[in-house]
Amino acid sequence: MHARYLIIGSSHAGREALAAIRMADPQGRLVMLSRERHRPYSPTILPYVVSGRSDPRKVGLGSVAWFAENRAELVLDAQVVAVDADARAVRLADGGCWTYDKLLLATGAEPVVPPVEGLEGVRYHVLRTLDDALAIRARAATARRAVVLGAGLVGMHAAETLAGAGLDVTVVEMRPHVLAEYFDPRASTLIRETFERHGTHMMMGRRVERAAGVETEACRLGLDDGTELEADLLLVAAGVRPALRMLADSGIATDKGILVDTRMRTARDGVWAAGDVAQAPGFPTGAPMVNGTLPEAVEQGRIAGMDMAGDDDLRPYLGGIPLNTYGFFGRHAVAVGAAAAPAGDGVEVVTDEGDGYCRIALKDNRLIGLAAIDRVMDAGILWRLIQRRVDLGPVRDRFLSHPLETARALMSRGWR
Amino acid sequence: MASQDTIRFISERCDGCGDCMTACAKAKGSASRVAIVAGSDGGWEMALCRQCGDPKCVANCPAGALDKHRDSGIVDWFKDLCVDCHLCTVGCVYGGIVFDPAAGHVQKCDMCDGSPACVPACDKGALEHLSAAGRLHEIHADKEDMFVPGLSACQGCNSELLIRHTMRRIGRNSVVAAPPGCIPGMGTVGYNGQTGAKMPIFHPLLTNTAAMLGGVKRQYERKGRDVTVVALAGDGGAVDVGFQSLSGAAERGERVLFICVDNEGYMNTGMQASGSTTFGSWTSTTPVGEIGRGKSTDGKYLPQLLMGHGCAYVATASTAFLDDYHAKLEKALEASRTGFAYLHVHAPCPTGWRFPAAMTTEVCRRQVETNFVTLWEFTPEDGLCFTRGVGRPRPVSDYVGMIGKYKHLGPAELERIQASVHRRVEVLQGFRRRSTAAG
Ligand SMILES: Cc1cc2nc3c(=O)[nH]c(=O)nc-3n(C[C@H](O)[C@H](O)[C@H](O)COP(=O)(O)OP(=O)(O)OC[C@H]3O[C@@H](n4cnc5c(N)ncnc54)[C@H](O)[C@@H]3O)c2cc1C
Numbered sequence A: 001m002h003a004r005y006l007i008i009g010s011s012h013a014g015r016e017a018l019a020a021i022r023m024a025d026p027q028g029r030l031v032m033l034s035r036e037r038h039r040p041y042s043p044t045i046l047p048y049v050v051s052g053r054s055d056p057r058k059v060g061l062g063s064v065a066w067f068a069e070n071r072a073e074l075v076l077d078a079q080v081v082a083v084d085a086d087a088r089a090v091r092l093a094d095g096g097c098w099t100y101d102k103l104l105l106a107t108g109a110e111p112v113v114p115p116v117e118g119l120e121g122v123r124y125h126v127l128r129t130l131d132d133a134l135a136i137r138a139r140a141a142t143a144r145r146a147v148v149l150g151a152g153l154v155g156m157h158a159a160e161t162l163a164g165a166g167l168d169v170t171v172v173e174m175r176p177h178v179l180a181e182y183f184d185p186r187a188s189t190l191i192r193e194t195f196e197r198h199g200t201h202m203m204m205g206r207r208v209e210r211a212a213g214v215e216t217e218a219c220r221l222g223l224d225d226g227t228e229l230e231a232d233l234l235l236v237a238a239g240v241r242p243a244l245r246m247l248a249d250s251g252i253a254t255d256k257g258i259l260v261d262t263r264m265r266t267a268r269d270g271v272w273a274a275g276d277v278a279q280a281p282g283f284p285t286g287a288p289m290v291n292g293t294l295p296e297a298v299e300q301g302r303i304a305g306m307d308m309a310g311d312d313d314l315r316p317y318l319g320g321i322p323l324n325t326y327g328f329f330g331r332h333a334v335a336v337g338a339a340a341a342p343a344g345d346g347v348e349v350v351t352d353e354g355d356g357y358c359r360i361a362l363k364d365n366r367l368i369g370l371a372a373i374d375r376v377m378d379a380g381i382l383w384r385l386i387q388r389r390v391d392l393g394p395v396r397d398r399f400l401s402h403p404l405e406t407a408r409a410l411m412s413r414g415w416r
Numbered sequence B: 001m002a003s004q005d006t007i008r009f010i011s012e013r014c015d016g017c018g019d020c021m022t023a024c025a026k027a028k029g030s031a032s033r034v035a036i037v038a039g040s041d042g043g044w045e046m047a048l049c050r051q052c053g054d055p056k057c058v059a060n061c062p063a064g065a066l067d068k069h070r071d072s073g074i075v076d077w078f079k080d081l082c083v084d085c086h087l088c089t090v091g092c093v094y095g096g097i098v099f100d101p102a103a104g105h106v107q108k109c110d111m112c113d114g115s116p117a118c119v120p121a122c123d124k125g126a127l128e129h130l131s132a133a134g135r136l137h138e139i140h141a142d143k144e145d146m147f148v149p150g151l152s153a154c155q156g157c158n159s160e161l162l163i164r165h166t167m168r169r170i171g172r173n174s175v176v177a178a179p180p181g182c183i184p185g186m187g188t189v190g191y192n193g194q195t196g197a198k199m200p201i202f203h204p205l206l207t208n209t210a211a212m213l214g215g216v217k218r219q220y221e222r223k224g225r226d227v228t229v230v231a232l233a234g235d236g237g238a239v240d241v242g243f244q245s246l247s248g249a250a251e252r253g254e255r256v257l258f259i260c261v262d263n264e265g266y267m268n269t270g271m272q273a274s275g276s277t278t279f280g281s282w283t284s285t286t287p288v289g290e291i292g293r294g295k296s297t298d299g300k301y302l303p304q305l306l307m308g309h310g311c312a313y314v315a316t317a318s319t320a321f322l323d324d325y326h327a328k329l330e331k332a333l334e335a336s337r338t339g340f341a342y343l344h345v346h347a348p349c350p351t352g353w354r355f356p357a358a359m360t361t362e363v364c365r366r367q368v369e370t371n372f373v374t375l376w377e378f379t380p381e382d383g384l385c386f387t388r389g390v391g392r393p394r395p396v397s398d399y400v401g402m403i404g405k406y407k408h409l410g411p412a413e414l415e416r417i418q419a420s421v422h423r424r425v426e427v428l429q430g431f432r433r434r435s436t437a438a439g
């Protein structure tokens, strides 16, 4: 079978590319393959499936009607196991084969399971797929004690959810801080303390070394400091890595992820990659980085789709900027750019804890990062200010004292 | 997808009072979804959802909790699907979807079901609800286009827009008269025996348009047929040589709709001045040189003269305010069933007036914003009503400065134009009886 456009992966990057292709080419056959048996959904929704807040039947990213409107075919239960860029073909686990003119790899990321002695012998969960979420949900119904391994976004979301479900939750994190890839130590501390106030045990700077099963489904964990923990539900949330297994011998260059340029093109003709699987130029240096967030998957997916369809309006990628919003226990945190950049070496840091927490990092009077907790911020505007290297010199003091309003005024002026 | 409503912010008029925010907060029972913030130059700026055509907040939502409505164009937010991840706020560069700590979730403008509370709350006129495009689209999209697809109008001419809208509305059961001028010139009456419109259209003389049309109508009435008869004339065919027959038809109350498309001169024959050409304008017969300074007298203001005829309906219109035009077209058609109806549509001419073709609608808007053109309607019962307030005009130089035909004007001439604009508004205000629009 042949498609003009073949997209592997049905989540944010794939969906956005699909829409972008259809903007420019209403005709060419467009096929999306997903290894899932479920219709497309976002991994980000999964903690809320665990908690029951989101109905698994209502979390769809693209309805049947949406695919029909876009004249795109969605093929489920189609796991790609090999890519042959010379023959412009992909092979499926069931032996099937698709050929293509243009291929997008939007296969996202997969959980990393750290080397913990005995882990393979005990029952543990990960959280990346809808089936994972449903399994955790089922287990949480009877479990009493949960241990979450890792305090990244997935671990933190899951910990809150499980605590909300009434479980006694312990989070074990190797690094000294939660969400260390986004927030500075002070902000991380404020977030951690909130969890502790809600009864979650936060064990920072500790490592799980051993795991052993006990009777029923529970397990016992040994930490590096000698602590022993028992868990009815063990969630491994120790990070993710790009899903590239099917690329062996494909000639598609990879490092941590699939290396792409500012148009999301890989090293091979006719092959693009976007989203969590891609390693695209980072901002501002251009050094390749995996920036596994949802807005980034959307941005890259759109660029890939436009380039695949030859859309003249394409504006090349400006470089990945770490960026996230985070809601926890009714509170609200934002981190944009190098929000944790230490002061010195030209970087100026201004922190304000007057009304909520706000940490602003400037370099040459340009915003390079901002973290805030319980302060209303327009993450999208801040992201633009960083990306466009907007000179804040003329409004510096006002920006430092009133970042929200000043950023809005700068943008509004720019749009008029 | 239909075109969409938006709220326009006119920063120059905003004084930062925050009444819009108060009104929004009150209407929604939550934090205001429109934010006015201080700008860096002492002025004011606004953050508000623009109901984008290709909204990034929607693309960023993992939960399907945001969706752009196909018909209204509003980006809707669904509380029960939202999971409070706030990723939508990352997509928005306008500050249009924002976490509201008191509510515990994001909030955005939903245009209050079509009548935004913030707009009327601003008594400085700094917010404008631009709703025409979407509504007009809804009303007229399915109607038959009556005009040739290919035509020979100048680039940027707004007459095509006007003709298509008008013809779509009046439909096939009509007869159109297009006397000499740009409108037949661009192909309405057709070439080589082929017509450019799907309804009967004829090409009277400049001098006898209204008389012929009146006769056509009477003949149909005698035959017992209800047919709409409309003239699409230029200002030459109305203000100058066509005036005698127009005046006569108006006096007799012929049941005719006469539309004058006023580009202030004989533009398709070489840009000669007409009676409608305004003071100071360069034309080929009012040149600018050692002695000449463009036209030395003011233009004749035909709509006011027609008002003096006591017509059943008289109105002025601008294609920058198409919803206003459509409302007047309805009334004019209705009035033409019992008496004479006259519409005067201002049609800036990029070729003859010398401004960039892409600027026509902006020029139209600026004419109105400066009161150089005023929008009003008149019936013998109600007198004159402004359909757009004339209270806070921009200086007329904001308009004159956009137009090449005024390029040579000095401060004294500008002052004279400004004075005549003021005078005309005052005169028109004198005709108000039960005016509803704020003057
Ligand atoms: C629990 C959790 C919470 C998160 N919270 C946030 C958050 O708050 N903010 C944020 O920005 N990001 C968050 N993320 C990350 C975010 O979901 C991802 O960045 C985003 O989904 C990436 O989209 P993607 O399209 O690149 O890849 P994915 O969403 O990973 O989708 C890849 C798709 O490809 C399919 N696939 C993979 N391999 C194959 C193959 N060989 N053959 C066929 N199909 C294949 C997969 O089944 C999957 O459907 C979270 C992730 C998780 C798991």
Ligand code: SF4
Residues within 6 Å of the ligand: B060, B061, B062, B063, B064, B065, B066, B077, B081, B082, B083, B084, B085, B086, B087, B088, B089, B106
């Ligand atoms: S906060 Fe709600 S509406 Fe916004 S992206 Fe998240 S789920 Fe969607």
